[in-house]
Amino acid sequence: MNTSTFTNTGSRTGPAGLNIRQVRILLVDDEAGFREMAAEHLESIGMEVEQAGGSEDALQILRNRTFDVAVFDLRMPGLNGIDLLKKVKPEAPEMEILILTANAGVETAVEAMRLGAHHYLVKPVKLAELQVALERASEKARLNRLKESETAVREHRKHYRHGEFLALGPQARAVLEKAEQAAAGAFPVLIQGETGTGKELIAQWIHRSSPKTKGPLVAVNCGLLSDTLLERELFGHARGAFTGAVESRAGLFEAADAGTLLLDEIGESSPSVQVALLRAIETGMFRRIGETRERFADVRIVAASNCRLSLSVEAGTFRADLFHRLNVVDILIPPLRERPEEIAPLAKTFLSRMGFSGELSTDAAEALTAYDWPGNVRELQNVIERAVFAARPGGERERLDRPIQADMLGLVVAARPVRAEMDLDSAERAHILATLDHLRGDKPAAAKALGISLRHLYRKIKKYKLPV
Numbered sequence: 001m002n003t004s005t006f007t008n009t010g011s012r013t014g015p016a017g018l019n020i021r022q023v024r025i026l027l028v029d030d031e032a033g034f035r036e037m038a039a040e041h042l043e044s045i046g047m048e049v050e051q052a053g054g055s056e057d058a059l060q061i062l063r064n065r066t067f068d069v070a071v072f073d074l075r076m077p078g079l080n081g082i083d084l085l086k087k088v089k090p091e092a093p094e095m096e097i098l099i100l101t102a103n104a105g106v107e108t109a110v111e112a113m114r115l116g117a118h119h120y121l122v123k124p125v126k127l128a129e130l131q132v133a134l135e136r137a138s139e140k141a142r143l144n145r146l147k148e149s150e151t152a153v154r155e156h157r158k159h160y161r162h163g164e165f166l167a168l169g170p171q172a173r174a175v176l177e178k179a180e181q182a183a184a185g186a187f188p189v190l191i192q193g194e195t196g197t198g199k200e201l202i203a204q205w206i207h208r209s210s211p212k213t214k215g216p217l218v219a220v221n222c223g224l225l226s227d228t229l230l231e232r233e234l235f236g237h238a239r240g241a242f243t244g245a246v247e248s249r250a251g252l253f254e255a256a257d258a259g260t261l262l263l264d265e266i267g268e269s270s271p272s273v274q275v276a277l278l279r280a281i282e283t284g285m286f287r288r289i290g291e292t293r294e295r296f297a298d299v300r301i302v303a304a305s306n307c308r309l310s311l312s313v314e315a316g317t318f319r320a321d322l323f324h325r326l327n328v329v330d331i332l333i334p335p336l337r338e339r340p341e342e343i344a345p346l347a348k349t350f351l352s353r354m355g356f357s358g359e360l361s362t363d364a365a366e367a368l369t370a371y372d373w374p375g376n377v378r379e380l381q382n383v384i385e386r387a388v389f390a391a392r393p394g395g396e397r398e399r400l401d402r403p404i405q406a407d408m409l410g411l412v413v414a415a416r417p418v419r420a421e422m423d424l425d426s427a428e429r430a431h432i433l434a435t436l437d438h439l440r441g442d443k444p445a446a447a448k449a450l451g452i453s454l455r456h457l458y459r460k461i462k463k464y465k466l467p468v
Contacts, residue, residue, distance in 0.1 A: 195451020215259025241290025
């Protein structure tokens with residue numbers, strides 16, 4: 001097979017003034033001289049070109065790779081350009097196709113367009129003319145991919161609570177400074193911290209501040225889906241790949257193309273999913289379930305975990321190679337109990353945002369500071385919302401809101417366990433036990449407060465032999 005590949009990973013600006021993303025082109029023509037000359041020109045402006053000398057070569061290549069645009073010569077050995085178009089278009093509807101013909105007859109053009117061709121060009125074709133046609137076709141292909149992934153974005157995008165990461169103390173400000181540094185690059189980011197500390201908000205902040213801010217931010221909680229479902233969500237599937245797969249569907253990697261993919265609770269993923277994730281993160285290449293051809297997505301990865309993944313690596317439940325790939329930039333958000341100086345200011349900020357005119361009493365501020373906050377900042381915000389409701393009888397806002405008192409908070413303040421001499425396992429055990437005790441043994445509520453699945457909580461209970 002006479003093929004040649006030209007690759008340029010950057011983006012260039014062509015004569016037409018267009019910023020050309022890495023566009024993947026399949027050029028099928030039995031005239032080797034024309035193919036080589038066209039490929040050299042297109043590669044010089046940043047496109048990736050693969051060549052095929054005939055229809056059989058083209059079909060073999062298309063079984064293993066996807067392209068933005070294919071260029072078919074009308075007359076060549078084997079299937080001609082129209083027949084090849086008929087065979088390929090139903091299998092790759094998102095790929096745009098150009099037809100090259102030496103005959104400018106209307107019938108040929110009409111037939112090609114009726115079968116789904118983007119356009120046709122008459123030989124001999126000028127390279128500038130070919131370039132412009134490819135730029136337009138690749139833009140339409142990009143819009144095709146966006147349209148295909150709209151459903152995936154709508155169904156899988158997590159709707160985070162509106163707000164921002166409040167950095168009211170030195171530790172929180174250090175977190176934000178590191179996030180700012182991470183946002184400027186394209187490296188994977190690993191955000192670790194207990195539930196409710198603001199990992200999602202930091203991920204949003206990184207996306208909004210990054211070069212990919214114009215692309216989508218798509219998120220998936222790896223702990224909420226079974227292994228099979230998670231793989232389908234991430235990579236999509238072909239029609240007929242399994243019972244009930246009545247149509248092809250894009251996955252989250254495709255939905256997040258040119259944007260950011262947040263892998264929340266990455267530590268909950270299974271070893272088999274971790275293998276597939278590692279390859280997709282390293283190369284950008286993946287396969288939909290039920291397909292053999294590879295697809296590519298330009299995605300910035302942000303992963304989040306409420307447990308230290310290094311400990312999971314040591315325990316053998318998380319792949320070391322995936323951990324090191326994700327841990328290029330590590331952001332650790334300290335729990336609220338380790339930032340007691342921020343608790344009262346955070347509470348007052350939440351009150352102000354709710355339009356509450358009353359004050360936070362001294363006893364209420366002391367109660368807030370004394371509490372251990374297993375749910376961290378998210379729990380604090382919920383407590384303040386509950387207190388505001390209590391300070392407004394009947395839920396109606398009065399002209400003058402009553403001050404927030406300690407008994408309006410609904411907190412059960414217990415003595416904090418000694419943490420200074422604890423190892424991480426002991427600290428986690430004490431934290432889970434305190435949460436279960438605070439919630440009177442309600443395991444579903446405790447799992448929600450801890451930010452883990454109920455299945456994960458039962459594993460922790462068994463691991464630490466908790467008396468519940």
